Amino acid sequence: MTLTSVLFGHGRAHIPPKNEARRITFPDTTHYLTIILDPHTHSVFSDGHVWPRIRVGEALRDGLDAIAITEHLEYQPHLEDIPHHDRNRSYEDAVSSAEETDLIIVPGVEITRRPPASHMNAIFINDANTLVRVPDPNEPQDPKSYSTKAHEWPAQKAVEAANEQGAFVFWNHSWWRPHFPNGITIMPDFHRNNAKAGLLHGIEIVNGGSYSEESFQIALEYNLTLIGTSDIHGLIDWDYEPHKGGHRPVTLVFVEERTMEGIRDAMFKRRTVVWFKNILMGRADHLGPLLEACLSLHGATYGNREILSVDVTNFSDADFHLRNKSDYSFSDHTDIIVVPQHSTERLRIRTGNKVEKVKLEFEVLNALTTPKKTASIALEAKVE
Numbered sequence: 001m002t003l004t005s006v007l008f009g010h011g012r013a014h015i016p017p018k019n020e021a022r023r024i025t026f027p028d029t030t031h032y033l034t035i036i037l038d039p040h041t042h043s044v045f046s047d048g049h050v051w052p053r054i055r056v057g058e059a060l061r062d063g064l065d066a067i068a069i070t071e072h073l074e075y076q077p078h079l080e081d082i083p084h085h086d087r088n089r090s091y092e093d094a095v096s097s098a099e100e101t102d103l104i105i106v107p108g109v110e111i112t113r114r115p116p117a118s119h120m121n122a123i124f125i126n127d128a129n130t131l132v133r134v135p136d137p138n139e140p141q142d143p144k145s146y147s148t149k150a151h152e153w154p155a156q157k158a159v160e161a162a163n164e165q166g167a168f169v170f171w172n173h174s175w176w177r178p179h180f181p182n183g184i185t186i187m188p189d190f191h192r193n194n195a196k197a198g199l200l201h202g203i204e205i206v207n208g209g210s211y212s213e214e215s216f217q218i219a220l221e222y223n224l225t226l227i228g229t230s231d232i233h234g235l236i237d238w239d240y241e242p243h244k245g246g247h248r249p250v251t252l253v254f255v256e257e258r259t260m261e262g263i264r265d266a267m268f269k270r271r272t273v274v275w276f277k278n279i280l281m282g283r284a285d286h287l288g289p290l291l292e293a294c295l296s297l298h299g300a301t302y303g304n305r306e307i308l309s310v311d312v313t314n315f316s317d318a319d320f321h322l323r324n325k326s327d328y329s330f331s332d333h334t335d336i337i338v339v340p341q342h343s344t345e346r347l348r349i350r351t352g353n354k355v356e357k358v359k360l361e362f363e364v365l366n367a368l369t370t371p372k373k374t375a376s377i378a379l380e381a382k383v384e
Contacts, residue, residue: 012053012096012097012098012099022062022063023061023317024036024062024063024275025316026252026290026317026318027290027294027316028293029289029290029293032254032255032271033254033257033258033262034252034253034254035065035252035262035263036062036063036064036250036252037064037065037066037068037250037251037252038068038230038248038249038250039067039070039106039121039123039170039227039229040068040121040172040204040207040227040229040231041067041069041230041231041232042069042231043055043069043094044078044082045090045093046071046076046077046110047075047077047078048071048232048233049233049234049235050235051093052069052093053094054235055069055094056105057097058232058235058237059103060101061242064103065102065103065104066103066104066105066263067103067104067105068105068123069105070108070109070110070121070123071087071090072109073087073111073112073128073150073158074112074132074146074147074150074151075147076146076147077143079141079142080141083141087109087128087131087132088127088129091108091128104258104260104263106123107128108121108122108123108125109132110172111131113151113155114151114178115188116189116190116191117155117156117191118176119171119173120170120171120200121170121172122159122162122167122168123167123170124165124168124264125162125165131161132153156190156194159194159199159200160199168201168202168225169194169200169201169202170202170204170224171191171202172204172207172229173208174203174204174215175214176207183212184214185212185218187218187221187222195222195224200222200224201224202226202227202267203222203224204227204228204229205219205226205228205274205281206228206229206249206276206281207228207229207249208229208230208239209239209277211276216281216368216371220370223270225267225270225272226270226272226274226281226283227272227274228249228251229250229251230249230250232248236248247275249276249277252274253266253267253271253272254266254271254290272286275317275318278318278366279366279367279368280366280367280368282368284369284375287367287369287375288377291364291375293315294315294316295312295313295315295320295377296312296379297381298310298311299381299384300381300382300384301383302354302383306354307350308354308355308383309348310346310347310349310358310360310381311345312337312345312346312379313344314340314341314342314343315342317341318341319338319341320339320366320367321364322336322363322365323362323363323365324336324337324361325363326361328350328358328360329349329350330349331349332346333347333348336365347360354383357380357383359379359380360379361377362376362379
């Protein structure tokens with residue numbers, strides 16, 4: 001390795017040893033493969049603080065299937081330190097870093113404007129350079145003059161140009177100031193019109209450490225894909241502390257095939273669930289099958305007493321908080337039970353008379369199908 005490559009972080013990302021405690025894992029559903037995606041991250045090629053290969057290394061450590069490094073097009077604070085006239089450079093470096101791994105690098109950018117357009121990500125693009133109008137690269141540039149010039153091109157033109165490339169466009173962190181100082185998202189005409197025209201396809205309901213109930217409702221009302229992202233600028237280990245049991249927010253995408261096109265197709269068809277601080281959020285049609293894949297009831301026996309023992313196994317990274325909605329009562333638990341990630345919880349059930357099969361209905365307290373509605377699940381097992 002040359003001195004230049006050491007200084008500038010070029011080369012392939014380090015492939016970390018498996019750390020199952022850190023890796024984000026959710027099972028496939030009956031009909032789809034479950035992809036773990038973070039579609040909003042940054043590197044030094046805009047306002048991030050690490051090289052793209054570090055983003056690749058973090059994604060591998062977290063067990064992600066796909067990641068997009070979405071640099072700001074109109075905001076380049078490191079321009080004088082890292083001049084780069086090709087806005088595809090970050091993507092190309094990440095792709096090179098991910099060689100010999102299964103990580104899918106999704107090409108994308110962040111269109112960065114003032115309200116009402118605000119910030120939008122465009123992913124699955126072909127060429128980032130066509131989505132921005134900047135000063136002549138032969139002229140001296142500084143971050144301020146670059147941004148001023150880039151903001152002259154109407155945001156609507158950038159959205160239309162992204163769509164001409166077949167991009168998936170989503171509205172970012174709509175609740176941030178100065179968009180809405182009170183933190184309550186309201187759909188502006190700019191985004192409303194683009195959603196109705198099929199030019200806006202998704203909206204972040206989670207960004208970093210924050211969640212917007214209003215954005216969740218907007219997604220449902222305007223038929224937009226639900227998105228959750230880390231929007232990481234520093235290090236994942238600093239912001240989310242996976243070594244202490246934390247996790248970055250991610251978008252779970254339910255795909256027919258584990259390819260770039262498979263992810264793109266699923267996102268346009270709104271087959272996503274967001275995972276944020278141990279909360280799952282998604283439309284019932286997509287969240288329900290995921291919960292059914294995550295939880296299983298089995299091993300039902302009466303033993304020497306007329307109290308039924310049965311095991312609930314959790315195959316996911318979420319700790320499930322369940323409220324009993326069935327007519328049965330539990331011997332060793334109240335009506336609220338917790339099934340930790342990748343573990344089994346034994347329940348002892350008073351069924352009265354012996355039964356040949358048992359069906360338990362639960363409200364899943366940490367799974368939302370709308371901003372204020374929790375999901376439900378029914379689990380069944382035959383008595384052995």
